Amino acid sequence: MRIPHEWRRRSFWVETAQAYLFLLPALLVIGVFTFYPFVNAFVLSTQRVSLVKMVDGQRIPFYREPVGMANFQALLRDRDFGRALVQTSVYVGITVPVTLILALALATFLNKGLRLRPFFRLAAFLPYITPVVAISLVWQWIYHTDYGLLNYFLGFLGVRPINWLNDPRWTLPAVIILNVWRYVGYQAIILLAGMQSIDKEYYDAATVDGASGLRAWWHVTVPLLTPQIFFVFIIGLIGSFKVFEEIMILFQGPGPLKSGLTMVYYIFNQGFERFKFGQAAAASVILFAIIFALSLFQLTVTQRRVHYER
Amino acid sequence: MGVRYIVGAMVVNRPHGVLAVDAIRVRRAGWQLLVYAVLLAVAAVMVLPFLWMVSTSLKTLIEALRFPPTWIPEPARWENYLAAWNAAPFGRYFFNSFFIAIATTIGEVTITALAGYAFAKMNFLGKNVLFMLLLGTLMIPGQMLLVPNFITIKRLGWYNTYWALIIPWIASVFSIFLLRQFFRTIPDEFWDSARIDGCSRLRYLAQVVAPLSRPALATVALFNFVGSWNAFLWVLVMTDKVELRTVPVGLRYFMMEMGTDYPLLMAAATMAIVPILILFFFAQRQFIQGIARTGLK
Known part of the structure; x- marks a missing residue:
């Protein structure tokens, strides 16, 4: 694999770090409230979710168990x-x-x-x-x-x-x-x-x-x-x-x-x-x-x- | 216009050229009349429900249930508005709606300007992949995320808090995209000379890019404010306390309590719409440019 030319420049990495700093708040919000729930929706679709379930005497909220394609x-x-x-x-x-x-x-x-x-x-x-x-x-x-x-x-x-x-x-x-x-x-x-x-x-x-x-x-x-x-x-x-x-x-x-x-x-x-x-x-x-x-x-x-x- | 007119006349049979031009003129006028008639009729259909809303809001219940309906209430009962306002905690609802709309707008403009700038003017590792990923989320229907987000909000302990109504709405891919498109039109020479003067990127963004991009930023702010003001399902799902109801959610509960008291219901609906109307009147140009711009890619 050829290494892109710009990777050799230090300024490129400085700019990359800076850019991700600029992007951080947006990526955080979009990651938590769009990407993660998007993936989670698929996972949830194969699970049974109980609002609260007692497991070993502990109250577990949103207890999830796999049910395959049952949903x-x-x-x-x-x-x-x-x-x-x-x-x-x-x-x-x-x-x-x-x-x-x-x-x-x-x-x-x-x-x-x-x-x-x-x-x-x-x-x-x-x-x-x-x-x-x-x-x-x-x-x-x-x-x-x-x-x-x-x-x-x-x-x-x-x-x-x-x-x-x-x-x-x-x-x-x-x-x-x-x-x-x-x-x-x-x-x-x-x-x-x-x-x-x-x-x-x-x-x-x-x-x-x-x-x-x-x-x-x-x-x-x-x-x-x-x-x-x-x-x-x-x-x-x-x-x-x-x-x-x-x-x-x-x-x-x-x-x-x-x-x-x-x-x-x-x-x-x-x-x-x-x-x-x-x-x-x-x-x-x-x-x-x-x-x-x-x-x-x-x-x-x-x-x-x-x-x-x- | 002039050119087309002459061309039109030449196409017509030459011996009766003059007559033909007159005929075209008459036909044009006829068409124009039809065009305006149709447009006026459509505009009337658009506006009529709102006039009907305001008209009903000023009537007594008996007057509202008169058939055939009347348009001008006799007399106009402005006290309906006071009665509606006092029949439910609308003061609280309006405070919540304003507070949430303003908070999300400030957050959104700041956060998406930063992100939009990075995508427009900076060169970094993974830029294209990240951008495509973000654009891809535009295809995800928000309702699909409702259940998983509900679980997240509960887990974070944000259920029945303002956090749940503000934080998830301070960054949208659409706004990032819109600002990126606009920022790209700003010449790079500005940054080159600013950098020589020792200006940081953040200061450059705040003091050069932002003022130059006022129309685009205003569009983002407006869309966000209106979207926040109108939001319903999210608020309905993420809260169940009266103190956290926004205007649309409050309006829905008001409707369930009032049943068929149409004058008071219409007074409440009018109150819910008025802030958006005022905003539209003051920022009409921004609205139209924004909508036209999004439509024109």
Whole structure:
């Protein structure tokens, strides 16, 4: 093995020592509260954890004993876990594309109506930056069957009052509507910033080639916007898989007949309502596997298909 | 704009060139009208829930349950806010939220600036491996860490303490990455001349890099403050004492106690949102630049 040239210089080692001093606080916090628990989650998923256990007359907190794959087998048998998996997938499968398509349309409109942008920015950011608990509380009131704003407006269209919060069929739609509303403005602003960084020359060239309007949008805007579209997509995907807080506040539980039970809700329920830490950890590992697989898949797609300017 | 306009006119049939330009103009105006109509409609949908929240917060319960609903409360009952404030220890909740948000923000800006600087401007053993490792953690869903972190917090004896709500949140990989990107744009010549003057790296970071990077540091501070203010699940899991509840957690318990007293609930929700709104108004540019920057890699 060849020793790198810079290793021979004393200054390199001085700088290395200094750099690690700079990094120390960050690495300590991230190590203890991100790396360690990440590894620990895998270990815990193969153990049974008792909150307190008497061993030889001593109280041992978080007593752990290995159980192999038993937690994962329990997950497979648990119909609630299957339900959480399916419901989360349905939620993600609808929310992410719907939000993205609406955001893209919105950004296109904003790009044409720039004069409204300052006002619109405020309107778009409001749902994104305000506390989700407060937002969900407001929507709980909006979804009220008899006095809620949404059923009132739907009444104009001749729609009969929908029992948003008590009818299991409407649980996921209620969460989806809330979160599309929450994220569409934010995503549109990001896409808009991308659109504005596209050089005007591309459009001039397209016009000369006889492509304008919708065709220029499809052949110039969308391809050159793929980095931003990808970013928004992946952020949306990962964020959506973690949906939980909205549901807890809207329904004060996992929804009627557990129709709002999601992966994270399941983890929360197993871990902190039933104190089955091992099984909660096993479910976390599966959540991670899904997100990781999606990220990898996206990454490979990106490397081949996504157009990067510069 | 001008160029495209001329090009557009030339593409159109020449004999009726002038007419065609007029037609384009009319069609343009029509499109513009449609664009603004759509944008206004969308903006209304975005804002309506908040207006509805404030409107309800100023009504009596009877007025709130009127159908069809009214928008302007007659009269506006501002005393609802006082009633909500006194119905739960909101003073304590707000103190906790402010204290935790400010503490984590100070810690985060300091710690991630140090780390970001090391990654941006220093040459050291294991730099690339470490950086990739850190970036890899961005793929870990935070909820996956909840159970193991709960055990850690209990073990450290931090359950039901401010430590549990502050220390784990003073370093984020995302902020390190953001600052690193920004610090990299600062020319190396500054450091070269500072070093000749006998300046230490720490002093250089504090007195040269930090002032030059104010927008990026402000973005990190803002995101952290807002994230801390809005945090819910972590606080819910790591504490169970009333004295440690933050505004969102307090709001949730308030909701469970109040049931369907919507005016008071909406008053409380409004109070929870107002600090973020004020922050947004004062730092709008920073917010927008920050969000646009993260979106633009």
